[in-house]
Amino acid sequence: MTTLAILTAAGSGSRLGRDLPKALVELDGFPLVxxxxxxxVASDVVDSLVVTAPDGLVGIMTELLANDPRVQIPVEVTDxxxxxxxxVSAGLELARPGDDVVLVHDAARPLVxxxxxxxxxxxxxxxxxxxxxxxxVTDTVKQVRPDGxxxxxxxxxxxxxxRAVQTPQGFDRDLLVRAHRTGAARALAEHLAATxxxxxVEALGEPVYIVAGDAAxxxxxxxxxxxxxxxxxxxxxx
Ligand SMILES: Nc1ccn([C@@H]2O[C@H](COP(=O)(O)OP(=O)(O)OP(=O)(O)O)[C@@H](O)[C@H]2O)c(=O)n1
Ligand SMILES: C[C@](O)(CO)[C@H](O)COP(=O)(O)O
Numbered sequence: 001m002t003t004l005a006i007l008t009a010a011g012s013g014s015r016l017g018r019d020l021p022k023a024l025v026e027l028d029g030f031p032l033v034x035x036x037x038x039x040x041v042a043s044d045v046v047d048s049l050v051v052t053a054p055d056g057l058v059g060i061m062t063e064l065l066a067n068d069p070r071v072q073i074p075v076e077v078t079d080x081x082x083x084x085x086x087x088v089s090a091g092l093e094l095a096r097p098g099d100d101v102v103l104v105h106d107a108a109r110p111l112v113x114x115x116x117x118x119x120x121x122x123x124x125x126x127x128x129x130x131x132x133x134x135x136x137v138t139d140t141v142k143q144v145r146p147d148g149x150x151x152x153x154x155x156x157x158x159x160x161x162x163r164a165v166q167t168p169q170g171f172d173r174d175l176l177v178r179a180h181r182t183g184a185a186r187a188l189a190e191h192l193a194a195t196x197x198x199x200x201v202e203a204l205g206e207p208v209y210i211v212a213g214d215a216a217x218x219x220x221x222x223x224x225x226x227x228x229x230x231x232x233x234x235x236x237x238x
Pocket of ligand 2: 165166
């Protein structure tokens, strides 16, 4: 019984707008993918890693991870796909026979606390087939539809029953494989693809459970997030 973590790192980072893929952008002197890998490993509940790489960068990422003294578990790097969903699917193909739990984590969430990783794996090992870290929503959220050159508000969902979800998301391996196989047709196009893996499990009609997320696991999408991450690191390394 082993736990595999699929670390998605094949995105281009178009919203960050750098001239290299987001996972290779540096934070405190190290690429985001390395920060994320180190924290997964530091949890001590991950046995091996599969990392999805952007086109042509499998070699560079393999070298980066293989040479890091803080990533002392088996690592395989594979080509990602056109969407995040396709990349996770590609990673899942490399699961080994003993991997009964699979985590899916984004390199775009480099500061994930090892405690959060343990919380997710613990909940899966306690019998929950699909587990997602979530935080309460603090903004009021509006539902809208297009209306001419503006958007019309069509509702205000009760935010007390909403959660903003993060990664790593954890799964019973067979359930995740079934979810990806069933939803495979969606993986080719961004407008169809699931934005998280739990969504594919939900589409099967299977239950997905929430455990407490952590603000430190925030996602790097824009330059401001990167700046925030460097402040958080300075604060926590002090
Ligand atoms: N085809 C893709 C697209 C995304 N990802 C990964 O999925 C995670 C979440 O995606 P996101 O934050 O949206 O990253 P990008 O797609 O790179 O960003 P953008 O949408 O701004 O281009 C990232 O770690 C990213 O590398 C991936 O492995 N394969
Ligand atoms: C999987 C995820 O990180 C959960 O919040 C998120 O959905 C990825 O979204 P993105 O649109 O690919 O940034």
